[in-house]
Amino acid sequence: MKAEERKQMILDCSKKLFSKHGYYNTQISDIVKSANIARGTIYQYFSNKDDIFISLLEAGYDEWKNTISAEIEGVDLLKLEPKEYLSLRIKNSLSYFAKDPEMSNLILRMGYGLPENLVKTINRLDEEIIAQITDEITYGKETNILRKDLNVELAANFLIGAILRIAYHYFVKNVTKNKKDDINKITDEIVSMMTTGIFAS
Amino acid sequence: MKAEERKQMILDCSKKLFSKHGYYNTQISDIVKSANIARGTIYQYFSNKDDIFISLLEAGYDEWKNTISAEIEGVDLLKLEPKEYLSLRIKNSLSYFAKDPEMSNLILRMGYGLPENLVKTINRLDEEIIAQITDEITYGKETNILRKDLNVELAANFLIGAILRIAYHYFVKNVTKNKKDDINKITDEIVSMMTTGIFAS
Amino acid sequence: MKAEERKQMILDCSKKLFSKHGYYNTQISDIVKSANIARGTIYQYFSNKDDIFISLLEAGYDEWKNTISAEIEGVDLLKLEPKEYLSLRIKNSLSYFAKDPEMSNLILRMGYGLPENLVKTINRLDEEIIAQITDEITYGKETNILRKDLNVELAANFLIGAILRIAYHYFVKNVTKNKKDDINKITDEIVSMMTTGIFAS
Amino acid sequence: MKAEERKQMILDCSKKLFSKHGYYNTQISDIVKSANIARGTIYQYFSNKDDIFISLLEAGYDEWKNTISAEIEGVDLLKLEPKEYLSLRIKNSLSYFAKDPEMSNLILRMGYGLPENLVKTINRLDEEIIAQITDEITYGKETNILRKDLNVELAANFLIGAILRIAYHYFVKNVTKNKKDDINKITDEIVSMMTTGIFAS
DNA sequence: TATGAATGAGCATTCATTCAT
DNA sequence: TATGAATGAATGCTCATTCAT
Secondary structure (H helix, E strand, C coil), X not given: CCHHHHHHHHHHHHHHHHHHHCCXXXXXXXXXXXXXXXXXXXXXXXXXXXXXXHHHHHHHHHHHHHHHHHCCCCCCHHHCCHHHHHHHHHHHHHHHHHHCHHHHHHHHCXXXXXXXXXXXXXXXXXXXXXXXXXXXXXXXXXXXXXXXXXXXXXXXXXXXXXXXXXXXXXXXXXXXXXXXXXXXXXXXXXXXXXXXXXXXX | CCHHHHHHHHHHHHHHHHHHHCCCCCCHHHHHHHHCCCCCCHHHHCCCHHHHHHHHHHHHHHHHHHHHHXXXXXXXXXXXXXXXXXXXXXXXXXXXXXXXXXXXXXXXXXCCCCCXXXXXXXXXXXXXXXXXXXXXXXXXXXXXXXXXXXXXXXHHHHHHHHHHHHHHHHHHHCCCCCHHHHHHHHHHHHHXXXXXXXXXX | CCHHHHHHHHHHXXXXXXXXXXXXXXXXXXXXXXHCCCHHHHHHHCCCHHHHHHHHXXXXXXXXXXXXXXXXXXXXXXXXCHHHHHHHHHHHHHHHHHHCHHHHHHHHCCCXXXXXXXXXXXXXXXXXXXXXXXXXXXXXXXXXXXXXXXXXXXXXHHHHHHHHHHHHHHHHHCCCCCHHHHHHHHHHXXXXXXXXXXXXX | CCHHHHHHHHHHHHHHHHHHHCCCCCCHHHHHHHHCCXXXXXXXXXXXXXXXXXXXXXXXXXXXXXXXXXXXCCCCHHHCCHHHHHHHHHHXXXXXXXXXXXXXXXXXXXXCCXXXXXXXXXXXXXXXXXXXXXXXXXXXXXXXXXXXXXXXXXXXXXXXXXXXXXXXXXXXXXXXCCHHHHHHHHHHHHHHHXXXXXXXX
C-alpha cells in the first residue's frame, strides 16, 4: 500500500471512531486496531492525536466549502432568481452533510468529546427545549398566527439553531459592552427576518 | 458556611473552570483549588465529576426555561401582536444568555470538552465559513438582491446557525432514508421562511 | 443507652459486617450506618478500625477458650475414659463454632480481608484439592484399604486441615533448617496417628 | 528479556511481596519498583492487581496438585502397603510446601490480606489456643493416657488444624440445619479416627 | 458525649508517545 | 518504513480520622 493510501486509510478509520465515540473516548490503540497497523506506525503519518483530528476537520471543512462553491461555478449569480440562488446554496450545504454523516457529526454536533452519559443528558435537555418551542409553534398554527403550512419540527430547529448561534456569537465569543441595546437590536432584526425575510422587496 | 452555600460555591467555581477549559481539561484538583476546599470535600456534595457537570447543565437549562416562561406570565398571548410575541420570546432567551456568559458557553459552544488547540482550529475553520457567507450577503446587498438594512454579521450567523442545526437534526441525529427528497423539501421550507417569514399573512 | 451497651452494639454490627465482607471491604461508614450512630461517635469507643476488629477477635477467642474449659470444670479428668475426654473437648469447640457462625467466620476462614473475586478463586481452588482427596478416600474404601464406615467428606477435611496446618506451622511460620529430615519425621508421625491413633494402647 | 521471562519475573516479585505484606499492603508501585520496570509495563502483562494475585494462586495450586500426582505415577497403588501409600501422599504435599515457603504462605496462611498488626494479634491468639492444647497433650502423656512417643507440638497442630477445618466446613461454609446431631456425629468420627485410625483393620 | 462536615494522603489504572530492533 | 514493548505522568476517587460545634 502506498504511503498516501495508508494515510487516507488511517484518516477514514479515525473519522469513524471519532464520530462514534468522540475525541477523548477514541484511543490511539482503537485507531491502530481498526486500521490494522502497529502502534508506532501512526506516528509516521501524523505527529500526534490532535494532528489526526485536525486533519479530518480541515479536510471536512474544505470539502464543505468546495461543495458549496463547486456547483455554483458556471452559474451567473445575477441571472438567477434570488430565491433560486438561496435555494441552491442551502441545498448544496445540506447535500454535503447528508452525504457524509460521520464527518457531519464531527463538524456539527455539540459536546463531542464528552463522556457518553453527559452527551445523553445534553440531548435530553435539548429535547425538552425543542419540545417547548414545538408546542408553541403548533399553538401558533392552530390560532392562525403562524402559517398553516409551516413544518413545525423544521421551524423549531431552524429558530433554535439561529438564535443559539447568535447568542453564542454575540454574548459568549464577542462579549459586547452594551448588552441591553444589543439585545433589542438583535431581536428586532431576527423578528424582521422571520417576518418579511431577507430579500429586498 | 452552610451546606447549600458551599455546594453552590463549588458549582460556581466549576462553572468558571468548565466554561474556560472544557470538561476534560478541568481537573477535580483545579476545582478544589479554586474553591479552596479539600480534595475529598467535593465528594460530600457530588458523587463524581460528571455529577458536577450535569448539575450545572440541569440548573442552566432550568433557568433558561424559567427565564423564557417567567416573563410571559400575566401576558395574554392572544392579545399580543404576533410579532411582539415572537420578539418577547427571543428577547428573553437572549437576555438569559447575555446575563451569564459562562453558563451560555456550557450550553451553546460546540466542541466543549476538546483540547484547547482543537477548539482554536475549529474556531478558525468556522470563521472561514462565516466569512464566505458574509461576503455573499454583502454582495447580495450591493446588488440589491437583499434588503439594504440587513445586518450582515447577524444574518450570516442566523443562517448558518439555522442550517447547521437542521443538518444535524435531519442527517446526523435522525438519519432519514430518502435524503434527496428531504433535502429538497427542507430547502424549500427554509427559503420560504427566509422569504415571507413564518407568519400567516 | 448506656455506654457499655452502645459499645457492644457497635461490636455486634461490626461483627456482622466484617464477617460478611471482610476487613477491608467493611468501611467505618458501613458500621456507623448499621449502628445508627454518627461517624465520630465510633471513635469515642474505639481508637480506630483495627481496634474494633481486634476487640472482636479477642472476645471471640476468649469465649472459645471459656467454652472449652467451662464445661470441664467439675469433671475429674482422670476419672473420664480417655476417649470420652477427647470427645468432650472436641464437642465443646464444635459447639462454640456452630453457635456463632459469624464469629467463627472471623476466626476460621482463610483469606478474609481479600476482595470478593479473590475469595471466590481461592474457594474454587480449594474445592478442587478437596475433590481430589475425596476421590482417593472413596477409592480406598472401595478397595478395602480404608474403613468402610469412614465419612469421606469429613475425613477429607480432617486430613487436609491437619496437614495444611502442619505445613504452615513447620514450613512457613517456623522455617526449619533440615527440611528433609523434618518431612520424613512429620510424615511418619501423621501416618502413625492416622493408623493407631493418639492413645496409649 | 523475553516476554514470558518478564511476566515470570513480575510474578516472582509479586509473590515475594504479597507473601510478605499481604494483598492490600502490596502496592502496584512496590511491585514495579521491585521488578525494576515502569508503572505501565505491568499492565501489559496483567489486566489488574487481582489478575496478578490470581495468576500466582492458580500456578501455586497447579504445582501443588502436580507435585502430589507426579511422583505417584508408575507406582501401583494396590501394590503399596496402605501406610506407605498414605505416607507417600503426605510427604509429597509437605515437600511442596517446604520447597516454596512464599507460595505456601499465600496458600496456607489465615488472614492474609489483613494489616500487619491484625495478623500479629491473630497469631498471638492462635498461639494461646495451641498452648492450651499443648499443655493438655503433655498432661495426657504424663498420665499415660496418650502415647509416650507422641510429638506434642505436632499433635497439637494436627488436631487444631483438623478441627478448625471441619468447623469451618460444616458450620460456616455449609450451614446445616440440625447442628446438634451433626456435632455429635462429627465428634464421634473424629474420635474414632484419632483412636483406631482410618485404615481397615 | 454526640455529631458529621472536612480533611488529604494514598492508589489503581489509563494512554499518548517513544525508540530500539 | 514498520513494529510493539516500554514508558511514566496524570487523574478520579476512597476512606480512616479529626475537630469545631
